[in-house]
Amino acid sequence: MSIASLAAELRSGERSPVAEVAAALGRIAALDPQLNAFISVRGEEALAEAAALEAGVAARGPLWGVPVAVKDVLDVAGVPTTGASAALRGNIARCDATAVARLRAAGAIVLGKLNTHELAYGPLTTSAAFGRACNPWDPGRATGGSSGGSAAAVAADIVTGTLGTDTAGSIRIPTAFCGVTGIRPSTGLVSTRGMLPLSWSVDTVGPIARSAEDCALLLDVVAGHDPGDPSTLPVAAGDYQEAARSGDPRQLRIGVVDSLFEGDLDPRLAAAVREVVAVLREAGATIVPVTMPLVERAGLVQQTLQFGEASAIHRDLLRAHYDELGADVRGRLLAGLFVPATAYATALRVRTLIADGFRAAAGSLDCLIQPTLPAIAPRVAPGGAVEFDFGPGVAPPPGAAAAESLFRQRLMRYTAPWSLVGWPVVSAPCGFVDGMPISVAFVGRRFGEAGALRAAGAFQRLTDWHERRPPLAG
Amino acid sequence: MPDAPPAATTPAVDEIRAVAAREGLHPAAVELEGVRDFLAVFLPAVEELAALLPAGGEGAGPAPLGLA
Numbered sequence: 313m314s315i316a317s318l319a320a321e322l323r324s325g326e327r328s329p330v331a332e333v334a335a336a337l338g339r340i341a342a343l344d345p346q347l348n349a350f351i352s353v354r355g356e357e358a359l360a361e362a363a364a365l366e367a368g369v370a371a372r373g374p375l376w377g378v379p380v381a382v383k384d385v386l387d388v389a390g391v392p393t394t395g396a397s398a399a400l401r402g403n404i405a406r407c408d409a410t411a412v413a414r415l416r417a418a419g420a421i422v423l424g425k426l427n428t429h430e431l432a433y434g435p436l437t438t439s440a441a442f443g444r445a446c447n448p449w450d451p452g453r454a455t456g457g458s459s460g461g462s463a464a465a466v467a468a469d470i471v472t473g474t475l476g477t478d479t480a481g482s483i484r485i486p487t488a489f490c491g492v493t494g495i496r497p498s499t500g501l502v503s504t505r506g507m508l509p510l511s512w513s514v515d516t517v518g519p520i521a522r523s524a525e526d527c528a529l530l531l532d533v534v535a536g537h538d539p540g541d542p543s544t545l546p547v548a549a550g551d552y553q554e555a556a557r558s559g560d561p562r563q564l565r566i567g568v569v570d571s572l573f574e575g576d577l578d579p580r581l582a583a584a585v586r587e588v589v590a591v592l593r594e595a596g597a598t599i600v601p602v603t604m605p606l607v608e609r610a611g612l613v614q615q616t617l618q619f620g621e622a623s624a625i626h627r628d629l630l631r632a633h634y635d636e637l638g639a640d641v642r643g644r645l646l647a648g649l650f651v652p653a654t655a656y657a658t659a660l661r662v663r664t665l666i667a668d669g670f671r672a673a674a675g676s677l678d679c680l681i682q683p684t685l686p687a688i689a690p691r692v693a694p695g696g697a698v699e700f701d702f703g704p705g706v707a708p709p710p711g712a713a714a715a716e717s718l719f720r721q722r723l724m725r726y727t728a729p730w731s732l733v734g735w736p737v738v739s740a741p742c743g744f745v746d747g748m749p750i751s752v753a754f755v756g757r758r759f760g761e762a763g764a765l766r767a768a769g770a771f772q773r774l775t776d777w778h779e780r781r782p783p784l785a786g
Numbered sequence: 787m788p789d790a791p792p793a794a795t796t797p798a799v800d801e802i803r804a805v806a807a808r809e810g811l812h813p814a815a816v817e818l819e820g821v822r823d824f825l826a827v828f829l830p831a832v833e834e835l836a837a838l839l840p841a842g843g844e845g846a847g848p849a850p851l852g853l854a
Contacts, residue, residue: 639817650821661839662839
């Protein structure tokens with residue numbers, strides 16, 4: 313059931329918040345032992361909040377009584393924000409993150425906190441301290457990350473909507489691997505106050521749900537300027553749900569980023585996304601090829617900024633909790649100590665150059681289209697080792713760290729350019745490869761969420777990939 | 787006039803250990819030598835970014851806050 317339908321039935325009294333929360337808690341009890349999507353569950357508190365809603369007479373907001381869950385890098389008052397790190401087990405939040413507060417003000421009930429790659433600094437969600445999240449389509453594969461629990465909980469139908477965060481791809485990667493829809497919003501659209509930061513200049517908070525329309529509904533609730541977060545810009549938030557619901561493909565002009573359909577990606581995945589283009593063209597959309605200048609360099613620029621900023625943010629953790637950090641995250645934080653200030657300044661200047669080039673290339677297009685990722689979710693061996701697949705005939709580099717680094721670089725080619733320039737991306741399911749879901753990305757211009765949502769919504773009205781469920785969801 | 791310093795390259799192991807000491811890191815930070823392998827690829831690639839920009843610092847600087 314969609315969030316919009318569930319919320320409507322709750323508001324009208326056809327369903328009860330207490331019953332919905334109880335049912336969701338039942339699904340957590342039944343499914344989470346297989347998935348490990350949750351780090352903490354607010355069972356009694358959520359039931360009490362649902363009962364209070366039912367007993368109250370306050371106006372019923374757009375999410376009145378809807379159970380949700382949030383990534384465990386977002387503060388929920390009274391609950392630890394662990395970032396799936398042993399180093400932060402005792403980090404009890406004193407108040408809600410702004411995005412969480414806005415969900416609650418709209419009537420949503422927060423069931424719990426969701427698993428993540430440690431400190432949101434990796435693409436897998438395989439924290440040693442809290443255990444890896446398992447992909448609902450195949451628990452022997454990774455969910456992706458870092459918002460792995462947020463994507464898995466939606467894919468398994470435990471909740472209809474969650475919040476994740478995306479710095480270099482952390483909403484897009486797990487939503488693609490788990491077959492659900494997600495939005496990385498424009499940088500500065502949604503407040504990051506109360507979020508465990510990773511890279512100030514590109515961090516975002518965004519929704520994950522089944523459909524673009526449901527993501528848009530959540531975005532309508534959380535978007536907008538926050539006086540408590542100077543990084544949010546005073547831009548008018550749009551009516552995103554209406555955009556997702558009513559986009560007419562005949563009025564869409566979509567650019568196809570041809571270079572990202574070539575090179576180091578699974579050809580079956582490229583073919584599936586070409587089929588998305590064909591579906592939209594057949595429905596009347598205007599499709600044009602587009603070359604995004606320096607798109608192949610943008611990932612490196614973004615990573616240069618992120619390495620420096622993440623190490624500055626977590627320097628104290630590195631000093632005081634060295635042994636408690638996972639080896640992969642520790643390695644990245646250590647590496648960030650060696651990014652020279654001159655390299656950081658150069659990266660800032662190149663970002664301006666790339667942003668100017670992207671703006672000129674995109675012109676007045678409603679959105680761009682590309683594969684969200686070049687590959688499907690990797691398998692994880694029973695002992696926890698990730699079996700990276702670099703395509704037919706390509707041997708992984710020797711050593712787990714080198715293989716993971718190459719894997720990250722492959723993903724970053726697709727996700728990091730848009731993070732660098734702060735553009736929004738809607739990732740939506742568009743097929744299967746080897747039984748695992750794959751996704752298409754609709755990239756909007758800066759603060760052009762509506763254009764990307766119109767295209768994603770139109771695609772989802774023409775197809776049913778976003779409605780497919782893993783057998784585990786029942 | 788002193789010679790121009792060499793372009794930034796991979797830090798030597800001694801430099802890495804010096805940074806570890808400065809940061810007060812755990813002695814196990816000798817694993818930084820694994821980090822060095824990463825930096826050996828990453829830092830030269832970052833250096834190449836400068837070639838994309840006008841020489842001598844001409845042209846636009848970093849975007850003002852929030853406008854990138």
